[in-house]
Amino acid sequence: MKILVTVKLVPDTNADKRIDPATKRLVRTGVETVLNPFDEYAIEAALQLKEKLGGDSTVTIVTMAPDTGKEVVRKALAMGADDAVLVSDPGCAGSDVYGTACALAAAIKKTGFDLVLCGTQSTDAITGELPGALAEFLGVPGLTYVRKFEVEGTTVKAERETDNGYLKVSVGLPALVSVTKSINEPRYPSLKGIMGAKKKTIAPLTLADLALDRPIGTAGAKTELISLADPPPRGKGKVVEVADAAEGARVIVEFLREKKLL
Amino acid sequence: MREVIVFIEHTGEKPRRVALENATKAREIAGALGGGVHAVVLGKGAAAVAEQLKAYPIDKIHLAEDPEVDAFVIDPQVDYLEAVAKAAGPSLILVPYTMIGRDVGSRLAARLGAGVTADVVDLAASDGRMNCISPKLGGLTITTCTFKSEYGVAAIRPNSFKAVPGSGAGEVVQLAKPPGKTYAMKVEGEVVEAAGELGVEESSVVVSGGRGLGGPEPFKTILKDLADALGGAVGASRAAVDAGWIPHSHQVGQTGKTISPQLYIAVGISGAIQHKVGMRTSGTIVAINKDGSVPIGEFADLLVVGDAFQIVPELTKAIKSIAATHA
Numbered sequence: 069m070k071i072l073v074t075v076k077l078v079p080d081t082n083a084d085k086r087i088d089p090a091t092k093r094l095v096r097t098g099v100e101t102v103l104n105p106f107d108e109y110a111i112e113a114a115l116q117l118k119e120k121l122g123g124d125s126t127v128t129i130v131t132m133a134p135d136t137g138k139e140v141v142r143k144a145l146a147m148g149a150d151d152a153v154l155v156s157d158p159g160c161a162g163s164d165v166y167g168t169a170c171a172l173a174a175a176i177k178k179t180g181f182d183l184v185l186c187g188t189q190s191t192d193a194i195t196g197e198l199p200g201a202l203a204e205f206l207g208v209p210g211l212t213y214v215r216k217f218e219v220e221g222t223t224v225k226a227e228r229e230t231d232n233g234y235l236k237v238s239v240g241l242p243a244l245v246s247v248t249k250s251i252n253e254p255r256y257p258s259l260k261g262i263m264g265a266k267k268k269t270i271a272p273l274t275l276a277d278l279a280l281d282r283p284i285g286t287a288g289a290k291t292e293l294i295s296l297a298d299p300p301p302r303g304k305g306k307v308v309e310v311a312d313a314a315e316g317a318r319v320i321v322e323f324l325r326e327k328k329l330l
Numbered sequence: 331m332r333e334v335i336v337f338i339e340h341t342g343e344k345p346r347r348v349a350l351e352n353a354t355k356a357r358e359i360a361g362a363l364g365g366g367v368h369a370v371v372l373g374k375g376a377a378a379v380a381e382q383l384k385a386y387p388i389d390k391i392h393l394a395e396d397p398e399v400d401a402f403v404i405d406p407q408v409d410y411l412e413a414v415a416k417a418a419g420p421s422l423i424l425v426p427y428t429m430i431g432r433d434v435g436s437r438l439a440a441r442l443g444a445g446v447t448a449d450v451v452d453l454a455a456s457d458g459r460m461n462c463i464s465p466k467l468g469g470l471t472i473t474t475c476t477f478k479s480e481y482g483v484a485a486i487r488p489n490s491f492k493a494v495p496g497s498g499a500g501e502v503v504q505l506a507k508p509p510g511k512t513y514a515m516k517v518e519g520e521v522v523e524a525a526g527e528l529g530v531e532e533s534s535v536v537v538s539g540g541r542g543l544g545g546p547e548p549f550k551t552i553l554k555d556l557a558d559a560l561g562g563a564v565g566a567s568r569a570a571v572d573a574g575w576i577p578h579s580h581q582v583g584q585t586g587k588t589i590s591p592q593l594y595i596a597v598g599i600s601g602a603i604q605h606k607v608g609m610r611t612s613g614t615i616v617a618i619n620k621d622g623s624v625p626i627g628e629f630a631d632l633l634v635v636g637d638a639f640q641i642v643p644e645l646t647k648a649i650k651s652i653a654a655t656h657a
Contacts, residue, residue, distance in 0.1 A: 306633070
């Protein structure tokens with residue numbers, strides 16, 4: 069089975085990020101680029117599936133990023149993926165969800181696939197819109213928010229999260245599945261994995277290779293960023309040390325009444 | 331774009347509140363664009379929901395109580411919405427920023443060649459442009475985006491607008507089944523783990539617990555009781571979810587949900603950046619922690635320093651007695 073995993077490179081989740089007021093861009097200095105944490109669950113799910121199926125199953129990482137993203141992609145390879153496809157082209161800059169999904173779909177079709185696995189969202193843009201759009205461009209079912217799945221023959225049987233439980237869903241391959249963080253605990257790359265990843269192939273693809281039928285990047289974007297603004301400040305409030313539970317409850321009740329919340 | 335189409339997500343015969351919030355806002359936007367407000371309600375319970383929608387300022391309520399909508403995931407809903415959108419012409423389509431809404435919205439946008447904006451907390455039509463306002467990078471910056479496409483899809487964060495009844499034509503239109511479609515993602519069954527609870531995304535009050543609670547029990551007892559007393563939902567920090575104390579669907583923060591309830595009560599949560607980005611836009615933030623120097627003290631409106639295990643039940647009791655006096 070040919071398993072593909074889409075990944076995104078994002079600024080480090082735990083770094084306290086800031087916007088440069090002059091350039092209106094994220095200050096990248098001192099902020100490391102990492103694999104989108106949500107995508108690590110998809111990589112882990114792919115590796116577990118490959119291990120279970122055995123035989124000639126493969127796991128390929130697909131991403132769109134500048135050439136400098138190669139080293140981050142190697143982390144996914146160090147976890148155990150077989151190879152990677154990197155869509156890298158100056159024409160990709162400024163792509164929105166539409167353009168990104170369009171280019172990734174072309175790269176995925178060109179590579180060939182039975183199952184595409186995605187994380188649910190990225191930690192920078194947090195749109196959560198990529199898996200659905202990608203499934204649409206691939207012309208396959210897009211089964212999202214999956215917390216557990218297995219593949220029986222050519223059928224995926226999955227649990228799809230709902231607000232108060234889950235749906236049991238089945239779908240035939242080829243398909244796209246996005247997984248939530250409930251699905252597994254991503255592995256850390258082993259030393260052997262890290263060494264082995266250096267020899268694995270990261271195949272570059274340009275937009276010319278993909279022969280898209282429409283422009284992407286800034287020219288093809290369906291949305292445009294007009295402006296950035298600072299959020300309304302949220303200052304330090306009251307800090308009250310209380311002697312006992314009764315005082316604690318009273319302080320909170322009075323505060324909520326003051327705010328007209330009770 | 332001229333028309334405004336509102337996708338009505340519902341649970342059985344009950345519309346989700348975010349759907350009514352969006353329908354209310356749609357009236358204002360449609361007024362500015364010079365078009366009408368359409369609602370689309372699909373699947374089991376749709377007819378009953380349509381009746382309730384008549385109390386809101388909607389011109390046309392498009393309805394299909396088609397069993398396939400519930401038998402298959404997402405795709406039938408996208409097909410119906412596509413049909414309504416194409417018949418209405420260039421339009422702004424509002425979906426809730428929920429699991430279902432994101433899916434429906436993203437597939438629809440790709441199909442219509444439309445731009446999609448996500449986690450939108452405000453909308454404004456100005457100079458022929460449709461502006462969508464969304465916090466990005468965990469609320470670090472507030473972006474204003476517009477569409478460069480004929481159609482636009484905006485996924486609206488629950489609790490962004492007020493749901494206000496109002497008058498509209500309220501004409502109910504039965505939708506024809508989109509022809510020639512077959513569906514693949516078959517629903518084999520549904521398992522309800524927490525019946526009757528409103529999710530953390532939509533509740534106007536969220537009571538969240540963190541590492542300080544020490545185990546799964548307090549989430550089911552003291553936090554649940556307080557949330558119930560306030561008519562709210564139980565949330566959690568990453569630490570609590572990673573420890574397996576509560577399912578991921580309750581997680582608030584960067585790798586969980588981003589929410590804006592009117593009131594957020596953080597119990598035993600230190601307020602690391604990871605958590606902060608998921609709840610910093612809440613109306614009022616109250617924290618209860620045994621440590622007065624936790625980071626949440628820097629942005630909570632009130633930090634009560636004390637023993638949460640004692641304070642929370644006492645607070646629940648006080649709120650219940652207030653509710654009883656008012657009843």
